[in-house]
Amino acid sequence: MKELLILAVVTFFTLVTYYLVEPFAHSQMHKHIESEGFAYKDIPALTKKGDATRGADLVAANCTGCHGIEKAGMPAPMDPVSAAQSFGVNPPDLSNAGTVFDAKFLAALIKDPAKALMVEHKFDPAKGKMHPMVPFYGAGGDLDQEVADMVAYLQSIAPKQEELTPAMAFETACGRCHAIHYPYNKDGKLHAAWTQIGEKPAFKKKQDELAFEQKVLDYQDALKKYMGTLPPDLSMYIRSRGEHYIKTFVENPQNYLKGTAMPRVGVSAESAEKVIEHLEDVGDSKRHERESVGRYVMIYIIIFAIFAILWKKEVWRDLH
Amino acid sequence: MAHFTKAKSLHDWLNQRLAIDTLRRVLATEYWIPKNINFLWAMGMVLAITFGLLLVSGIFLLMYYQPNVDLAFDSVNYTIMQEVGYGWLWRHIHGVAASVVFLIIYIHMFTGIYYGSYKNGREMIWISGMLLFVAFSAEAFSGYMLPWGQMSYWAGMVITNLFAGGSLHADGLVEWIRGDYVPGQAFLNRFFMLHVLLIPLAILGLIGLHFGALRIPHVNNQDGEEIDFDAEAKKYLSGDKAGSKVIRFVNDFLAKDMMVVGIFLILFFYLVFYHYDFAMDPVNFDPADGLKTPAHIYPEWYFLWSYEILRPFSTDVGLIAFAFAQVIFFALPFLDKSPNAVPASRRGLFKVWFWLMLIDMIILTAMGKVPPEGVFSTIGLYAALTFIGLWIALPIITKFEKKA
Numbered sequence: 001m002k003e004l005l006i007l008a009v010v011t012f013f014t015l016v017t018y019y020l021v022e023p024f025a026h027s028q029m030h031k032h033i034e035s036e037g038f039a040y041k042d043i044p045a046l047t048k049k050g051d052a053t054r055g056a057d058l059v060a061a062n063c064t065g066c067h068g069i070e071k072a073g074m075p076a077p078m079d080p081v082s083a084a085q086s087f088g089v090n091p092p093d094l095s096n097a098g099t100v101f102d103a104k105f106l107a108a109l110i111k112d113p114a115k116a117l118m119v120e121h122k123f124d125p126a127k128g129k130m131h132p133m134v135p136f137y138g139a140g141g142d143l144d145q146e147v148a149d150m151v152a153y154l155q156s157i158a159p160k161q162e163e164l165t166p167a168m169a170f171e172t173a174c175g176r177c178h179a180i181h182y183p184y185n186k187d188g189k190l191h192a193a194w195t196q197i198g199e200k201p202a203f204k205k206k207q208d209e210l211a212f213e214q215k216v217l218d219y220q221d222a223l224k225k226y227m228g229t230l231p232p233d234l235s236m237y238i239r240s241r242g243e244h245y246i247k248t249f250v251e252n253p254q255n256y257l258k259g260t261a262m263p264r265v266g267v268s269a270e271s272a273e274k275v276i277e278h279l280e281d282v283g284d285s286k287r288h289e290r291e292s293v294g295r296y297v298m299i300y301i302i303i304f305a306i307f308a309i310l311w312k313k314e315v316w317r318d319l320h
Numbered sequence: 321m322a323h324f325t326k327a328k329s330l331h332d333w334l335n336q337r338l339a340i341d342t343l344r345r346v347l348a349t350e351y352w353i354p355k356n357i358n359f360l361w362a363m364g365m366v367l368a369i370t371f372g373l374l375l376v377s378g379i380f381l382l383m384y385y386q387p388n389v390d391l392a393f394d395s396v397n398y399t400i401m402q403e404v405g406y407g408w409l410w411r412h413i414h415g416v417a418a419s420v421v422f423l424i425i426y427i428h429m430f431t432g433i434y435y436g437s438y439k440n441g442r443e444m445i446w447i448s449g450m451l452l453f454v455a456f457s458a459e460a461f462s463g464y465m466l467p468w469g470q471m472s473y474w475a476g477m478v479i480t481n482l483f484a485g486g487s488l489h490a491d492g493l494v495e496w497i498r499g500d501y502v503p504g505q506a507f508l509n510r511f512f513m514l515h516v517l518l519i520p521l522a523i524l525g526l527i528g529l530h531f532g533a534l535r536i537p538h539v540n541n542q543d544g545e546e547i548d549f550d551a552e553a554k555k556y557l558s559g560d561k562a563g564s565k566v567i568r569f570v571n572d573f574l575a576k577d578m579m580v581v582g583i584f585l586i587l588f589f590y591l592v593f594y595h596y597d598f599a600m601d602p603v604n605f606d607p608a609d610g611l612k613t614p615a616h617i618y619p620e621w622y623f624l625w626s627y628e629i630l631r632p633f634s635t636d637v638g639l640i641a642f643a644f645a646q647v648i649f650f651a652l653p654f655l656d657k658s659p660n661a662v663p664a665s666r667r668g669l670f671k672v673w674f675w676l677m678l679i680d681m682i683i684l685t686a687m688g689k690v691p692p693e694g695v696f697s698t699i700g701l702y703a704a705l706t707f708i709g710l711w712i713a714l715p716i717i718t719k720f721e722k723k724a
Contacts, residue, residue, distance in 0.1 A: 002358065003358045003359055006358055006359070007359065010360075010427060013678065013682065014423065016682060017621075017685055017686070020685065020686035020689075021598075021621045021624065021686060021689050022598050024686070025686065025690050028690045028691065029615075029616050029689075029690065182394075182398050182402070184402075235397075236397055236605045236606070236607075239397075239600075240602050240603065240605035242602060283397075285402045286402060286408045289408075290408060290412075290593060293406075294589075294593030294594060297589050297592075297593065298586070298589060298590065298593070301582070301589050302586060304582050305579075305582030305583050305585065306582075307582075308575075308578045308579045308583075309579050309582065311575050311579070312576050312579040314575075315571050315572055315575035315576075316572070316575065316576070318561045318562065319355060319562060319567055319572060
């Protein structure tokens with residue numbers, strides 16, 4: 001009985017210390033931001049039903065000057081380095097955009113990029129600073145209808161949510177600014193490190209490798225100029241920031257860093273989960289093994305403790 | 321030369337050469353421990369097991385870790401955590417054990433303080449234990465440098481800066497310790513050497529000293545009762561196990577130890593697999609960057625109380641207070657002027673002193689982590705002053721303590 005009381009006292013002071021040092025201290029150091037579940041409440045819902053066929057023409061006429069759409073057989077007009085040197089960042093290929101990005105966000109982006117991306121503090125037309133993506137002012141008809149058509153087209157060519165892999169979600173949403181220098185295993189295959197201009201290929205000749213690295217450095221220089229600093233490598237972000245921070249940050253970067261150059265990316269809730277999964281694949285790849293090994297170790301150690309208790313009872317029977 | 325006969329068995333062969341029967345008797349079966357103890361007496365064994373886990377996991381980590389400022393971070397977070405089979409397991413065991421070992425050390429220390437197990441002949445047990453605490457602290461700090469993350473780098477910067485001695489401006493000393501103007505390759509190599517060789521050697525030696533120091537005064541008991549170990553041992557050996565006040569180290573005491581160890585390991589492995597974040601600060605998963613100071617720099621939880629004694633004062637006063645906090649526990653056996661070696665509950669004002677000290681150190685720990693602003697600064701300042709005040713009061717209140 002007395003031992004249980006002592007155990008209660010020790011446990012109490014341990015838990016108080018833990019509470020103060022962990023949950024309490026962190027609540028004081030970092031402001032807590034609730035996720036909106038990627039609802040983008042400031043963006044109005046789409047009112048018009050889009051038509052993909054009409055959208056195809058609109059996109060071909062208005063977007064493909066800067067954006068490639070590999071899926072529709074339209075390669076990017078410029079290589080990534082030249083594109084970054086012209087625009088600051090390589091305009092994304094639109095093949096997966098319809099699934100990765102939220103539909104109403106896409107519509108808002110087409111109409112007013114700086115506003116949808118939440119970088120109006122950086123791109124103010126009154127100060128002569130235009131966002132490199134030109135807003136779509138309409139092709140003569142109903143603007144909302146035309147935008148809805150374009151979104152419908154992008155959705156029609158994009159892979160379905162279940163076909164979209166975590167890596168694809170990451171590459172479309174994050175990969176033109178952020179590198180991941182850790183290779184990773186997925187489904188029994190080793191994937192190479194990610195650079196802002198794509199997966200780093202395996203080179204046979206040192207010259208080719210150096211040429212590739214030079215391209216990456218040139219791209220990063222352009223990106224640095226555009227963003228103010230080189231966006232961080234995300235290899236260990238799942239451990240250094242954690243899922244909650246990454247989600248709420250991606251949802252609205254201004255939440256944490258007022259005035260940051262990082263745009264709101266506008267991923268859909270499902271794609272955000274996939275981006276997180278990709279970050280886990282590269283930064284916490286042994287998580288499944290940890291869970292299964294953990295289960296067996298816990299079973300083993302509980303059995304060990306039971307035997308230890310029985311042994312003690314056996315030995316101490318004569319001592320009392 | 322001793323006379324050797326033809327051995328009748330391997331046991332006999334060894335016994336003639338190593339006296340294993342005598343060793344076994346002296347170190348195990350007839351090493352007498354009081355019976356009147358509770359589970360807190362098993363903390364020594366829990367510490368030994370945890371140290372064993374640290375040693376074994378450390379050996380595995382050492383096979384892949386690269387003490388190089390360009391490679392260290394990735395060798396830990398990529399090679400060990402993701403490429404090497406079960407490398408993640410060894411790292412999590414190592415990281416969690418490094419944190420948990422301090423929880424057990426603090427429980428062990430406060431047990432000693434509560435039951436008065438540091439005086440009347442037990443002073444060397446206390447002092448060797450405090451030396452172990454210092455060695456473990458140095459081991460933890462040097463180990464924390466090795467992943468070369470943001471917290472490694474900046475904690476290394478802040479702690480080595482302390483050696484400048486405030487107004488003394490002994491910057492040369494700081495540079496000498498670092499081998500550079502800022503933490504760099506020389507710094508990492510030195511702390512690597514300290515972590516994997518010099519300090520572990522010191523710890524092993526000190527563990528020997530700590531065990532040896534127990535031998536003559538014997539282990540204390542729950543009531544601080546003075547036991548005639550020879551008479552009680554005779555009683556035990558004559559068959560009156562229930563009536564004797566002592567038990568064998570092996571198996572009697574060991575059985576109880578292992579029961580506590582078993583229960584402790586359930587908690588430990590739960591933390592390793594499901595709740596490791598508390599022991600592995602997220603900030604340290606960002607690679608070291610000398611141009612980017614983290615928003616909050618704080619040590620691991622077990623150093624927070626002494627860090628908070630440094631923080632609320634001006635630089636020089638803070639350093640003196642900090643130095644005071646580092647050494648004052650060594651003096652406990654001599655500052656406690658009362659001859660009573662009984663539980664604090666029977667020692668009048670000392671009982672109040674004990675609980676105040678415990679609570680004050682928890683408050684210091686909490687305030688050491690939160691940003692030093694507003695009410696937290698004020699609480700931290702008063703807690704630091706209370707800590708110093710309690711030590712000044714200790715000789716006075718114990719001097720007037722009644723004989724128990």
